[in-house]
Amino acid sequence: MTRTGRRGATAALLAAVAAGSLMAGCTAGGGGDDGSGHRPPGHDSARGTGPVLAVKIDNVPQARPQSGLDAADVVYAEQVEGGLSRLMAVYATALPKAVGPVRSARESDLELLGQFHDPTLAFSGAQHKLLPLIDDAPLRAVPPGKDAGAYYRAPDEAAPHNLYLRPRQLMDSAPGTGALPAGFRFGAAPAGGTPTAERTVRFPSARFTFTWDEGRRRWLVAMDGAPAVTPEGRRVAPATVIVQHVKVRASRFHDFLGNTTPYTETVGSGKADLLRDGRAWEVGWKRPTASDGTDFTTAEGAPVNLAEGQVWVVLAGD
Template sequence: MLRKAGFMVALVFVLLAGCSGNKEETIIDKPQTDKEEVAAKPVNTYPLTGVGTDEEVNHRAVSVMVNNHPKARPQSGLSKADVVYEVLAESNITRFLAIYQSEFPENIGPIRSARDYYIELAKGYESLYIFHGWSPDAKKLIQSDYIDHLNGLNHDGTLFKRSSDRKAPHNSYITYENILEGAQKEGYSMEENTPPYSFFSDDETGLISGEDYKVAALSYGSLDYDVTYKYDSASEKYTRHTAGVRTEDQDTKDPVLLDNILIVEAIHKVIDDKGRRSIDLTAGGDAYLLQKGKRLEIQWVSKDGRIVPVSGETEVKLVQGKTWINIIPDQPGLNNSVKLSND
C-alpha cells in the first residue's frame, strides 16, 4: 500500500513538472518573436532621411536660416538637421538653410536674415521658415504671406534670444520649444506632410556607382568659406570642414556627419551694389553626388521648389541619412570649383 501511494505521488510530481515546463516555454518564446518582428519592420519612414521609425512622421518641417560668418562658428543645431542647403548670400559669404523634420535640437543658431531664394527653398518643403531680418526682395515675399514664418525682428528678446558671448548680428538664437510656442501664437499648424526623397533600401547600397574619391574640396572664392568633405570608410560617413576646421555643434560638440553630398551649379547674378544675388533654382543643371566614398556625375531639377538629383528622367536615390546640398555659381562651375582626391 505504501509503495502504491509513493508511486502515485511521484507520478503527480512528474506531471506537474511537465506542465510547468510547457507553460514556461510558451511564455518565453512568444514575446521574443513579436519583438523581433516589430524591430525588423518599422511602421513609417522619415521623408527627408529615409530612416524607418515607429513614430508618427507628420511633424511639419522647420527651416532655419543659420549664420556662417566666422564669428558665428561653431553653430548650434546643425548636426541634427535632415537637410542643409549652403548658398551664397553677398560677396563670397555663404549661409545655411537647415531643415529639420526627423529630430530637433534644443537650440539653433545663430539665426540670420532671409533672402528670396532661401524662402523659395523653404517653401518647397512646406516648412515653417525661421529667420532674423530680410533683404528688400525677401521682405516683399514674406509680407505677401507667401510662407508661414517667425521673424526675429518681431520677436527679438522673446522667442529669439541674444547670446552674451557673441556680438550682433551673430548672436540671435531660438530654441525648439520657442518655435512651437511661436507657431501656436501665430496659428500655424505643425502637422504637415513633407515631400519625400527617394532612398536606397538597406540591401541596395551595394548598387551605388561612381568613381572612388574620399575627399572633395569646394571653393566659394574665399578661404573663410571654402569647404572640404572627408569620407571615413569605417563609419561610412562624411565630415564637413570650413577653413580647415571640422563643423561641429557648439553645445554638444557632436560633429556634422553626412551620408549624401549634393553639389549643384546654378546661374548666379549680382543685382545691386550690396552684392545681393538672384539665383536661378528652377532651370536645373549639372551636379555631383557623393555617396559611400564615390562621386557620380548627374543632373538636378527643381521639383515643387526642392532640388532633386536625377539621371535623365529618373530621380537618383539617396543613402538613408543626412544630406548637405551645396549650390555654387555656374561660373566658374563644377569643374573649376570642386577638386576631388583620395588624400
C-alpha cells in the same frame, strides 16, 4: 550660452517667378515606390505634406561652432554678399534645443523653400524692400519681431553673431519625414560611381570640404579649412552630399555696405554631383516650377537614392 563655453563643453515673389519661368538627414524611411528606393510617406508629386522648420544660420568663422546644425535633416549651403556662405538648416524629424547664430533671409530663399509645404522660416530680419515679398510668400515667416520669446541673445558673444532660436517655441513637434520633398529618396546607391576620398567646393570667398570617413560611413565637413563641429565637439557628418550646380546671378537687392546680393536660381535643370558611400556620381537635377521638389536622376533618367542620414546640398555656381 557663450561661444567660448560651447567650444569648451547654433506668395508674391514665387508667383512672379513661377509666371516667368516657372534633402536629412532623414533618419527613417517611409513606404516603397518602385522598389529601387523609398520616399517619406504621404508625398504628393512635388512637395512634402508637413510644415518643416527652416532656419537661416550664420557661417562666418566668428559664428562657429553653430548650435543645432547636426540635428538638421537637410543643410543648404548658399552664396551671399562678398562671395561668403550662409546655411539654411531644415528640420523635419527632430527639433534641437537651440539653433544659431540666426541671420537674415535672402530673396532666393523664397524660391528654394517653395518646394516645401507651408514651411516656417526663422531668420533675424531682411533688407526692408524684401520684407513685403517675404510676407506674401507661401511660408510662415517668424523673425524676432513676430515671436520674441522664440529667440535669445547670448550675452557674452558679439552681435550680430549672438542670436539663437528655440525651435520648440515655434513648433510643438517635428512633422516627420513626410515633410521632405519627393526628390529626397533613400535606398541603395546607383550602380557605378567613382571612389572619392575628398571633395572641396569653392565659393568666391568660402569653401566646403567633405572627407569620407569609412568607419562612420559619413562625410566629415570642414568649412573654410576648419572642421565643422557641434558646440560639444562632435563632427558634423552628413551621409549624403549633393553639389548642385546652379546659376548664381545678381539680384536687385544690396546689403548695407552696397554689395549686391546674389540670387541663387534653384528652379530649372542642370548637373549635380552625388557623394555617398565614399563614391561620387555625376547626376542631373530638375525642378520645373517653384512649387515642385527637386528631382535628382542618373544619366539614364532613373531617380537617385540618397543614403540614410543627414543631407547637405551645396548650391554651387555652374
